[in-house]
Amino acid sequence: MTEVLIYDASMIKVDRYYDKNLVDLVAESVSKLNSIKPDAIILANAYSETTVNQVLLASKISNMLGFSGFTSRIENGDASGGAAIQTAYYMIKSGLVKSILLIGVEKMGDFPTSYLNEITAENLDEKFGYREGLTLQPFAALQMKQYMKTYGVNYDYFTQWPLVMHKYGSENPYAYLKFQVDKKTVEQSQIISDPLRLFDTSPRADGATAVLLTSDEFKPEVKVKIEGVSSSISEFSTLSMPAVKQAYSTFREYKADFMEIHDSYSINAALILEEMGLEKGKSLNMLDSIQVNYSGGLKSRGYPGGATGVYQLAEAFMQLAGTFPGKRAQGEKGLVISTDDLGTSAYVIGLRRC
Amino acid sequence: MKVFPAQIWRNKESLYSLIAGKCNKCENLFFPYREVCNKCGSTSISKVKLSGRGTLISYTMSYQNRPGFEKTTPEYIGLIRLDEGIEIVAPLTDVTGEIKDNSRVEAVIRRLKADSSNGLIEYGIKFRLVEDENR
Ligand SMILES: [Zn+2]
Numbered sequence: 506m507t508e509v510l511i512y513d514a515s516m517i518k519v520d521r522y523y524d525k526n527l528v529d530l531v532a533e534s535v536s537k538l539n540s541i542k543p544d545a546i547i548l549a550n551a552y553s554e555t556t557v558n559q560v561l562l563a564s565k566i567s568n569m570l571g572f573s574g575f576t577s578r579i580e581n582g583d584a585s586g587g588a589a590i591q592t593a594y595y596m597i598k599s600g601l602v603k604s605i606l607l608i609g610v611e612k613m614g615d616f617p618t619s620y621l622n623e624i625t626a627e628n629l630d631e632k633f634g635y636r637e638g639l640t641l642q643p644f645a646a647l648q649m650k651q652y653m654k655t656y657g658v659n660y661d662y663f664t665q666w667p668l669v670m671h672k673y674g675s676e677n678p679y680a681y682l683k684f685q686v687d688k689k690t691v692e693q694s695q696i697i698s699d700p701l702r703l704f705d706t707s708p709r710a711d712g713a714t715a716v717l718l719t720s721d722e723f724k725p726e727v728k729v730k731i732e733g734v735s736s737s738i739s740e741f742s743t744l745s746m747p748a749v750k751q752a753y754s755t756f757r758e759y760k761a762d763f764m765e766i767h768d769s770y771s772i773n774a775a776l777i778l779e780e781m782g783l784e785k786g787k788s789l790n791m792l793d794s795i796q797v798n799y800s801g802g803l804k805s806r807g808y809p810g811g812a813t814g815v816y817q818l819a820e821a822f823m824q825l826a827g828t829f830p831g832k833r834a835q836g837e838k839g840l841v842i843s844t845d846d847l848g849t850s851a852y853v854i855g856l857r858r859c
Numbered sequence: 860m861k862v863f864p865a866q867i868w869r870n871k872e873s874l875y876s877l878i879a880g881k882c883n884k885c886e887n888l889f890f891p892y893r894e895v896c897n898k899c900g901s902t903s904i905s906k907v908k909l910s911g912r913g914t915l916i917s918y919t920m921s922y923q924n925r926p927g928f929e930k931t932t933p934e935y936i937g938l939i940r941l942d943e944g945i946e947i948v949a950p951l952t953d954v955t956g957e958i959k960d961n962s963r964v965e966a967v968i969r970r971l972k973a974d975s976s977n978g979l980i981e982y983g984i985k986f987r988l989v990e991d992e993n994r
Binding site: 618619620622626630632634637639642650654696697699700701741743 | 866867870873874890891916917918919920921922923924925926927928929931936938947948949950971972981983984985
């Protein structure tokens, strides 16, 4: 059976690049990749129609790279990265394709908050939520309130996540908000949708990352393979993430040593960790005992929309290859959990160094 | 132009009158109305007009807005359990004073956004608190 290996990965710092468009960002990321000519190019990107007024993006990027074979863009909101990884994994696993250049790119740094909200609100149902003018943040705020009520915790509980993420992110040169914060900064930050504050949300910015996936016919320097990919979808729910639970169920026995999860909000981090088996209402008290988001997560590394999942995969690969420039994780098995903003679409990817 | 008539027109049942779908095969009730049941896949679906009454499970004051919605920001957003059992997230309106736990709410039509001061107007449902339901 064909194995799916990660040959190399690269990324640029998540940041605001006012002088660069999506294609420029990809060029910069790919230029740092130890590459071979791939059989296909798969692009993860969620919002290019709205952010740069561009479609046909996979073709344009492939053309720039001098590639004329199979190319396609995968869009699944902020879970686009996870969806693209699963697509590429299936393609190589099938044996029909031997190598795929997986690219994640997004441009969100050009806009004021109001317009960014307009873009991300496209995640909501067009028949009601989107037309009603809703944004995503109140959904997370409502989850927080229900969580606080159900488990008897106060706002203090949630401050643990940004504190730890900024500590990790301060060591990661690719992180957007590469600074540490104290509790006072978190608890006095701007209210976004009460009780959700600025530091409970993740900063939206630009990013580009590339991962080269190959079959085991190739012999990379370090052998990191994708053990499997699993996914699921569900409706929005206030105290659980059924999609994450379902997607993770096939990895329950996997016993990953470290993981990168999609913490669009602190509450999402808690709900994801709890769907993975940590005690409900207590997961954020246990951050010292698990290796999670050494990149700094969306909170500190930054949140480059649909490129996020590919960033996570690149980070997990660099951890296993021993090349991650920030805080190093111990162990041979990593897990990537890529979701959309509210956790209704989830992809779980298991990686192992062999 | 921010308001496009066709987009509003085709969504009039969910935006103006809370029309839900009820599966004739498995009884699954869902909002907004769609022509396929997402539980059993049946395409035999009836339209059900929801009462528009429900209980406010939770709420938040959101300071976030989108272009065209500046006038109604900040705004209370509620997590509402409609009497038919469906949970929805929707804006609250006409809130004066304190909101009590498990307040009763009812749907009303309100202006959502407009193209300009004399342009097209988009309407939709918001929920207001009901003091005395038998009034
Ligand atoms: Zn049904």
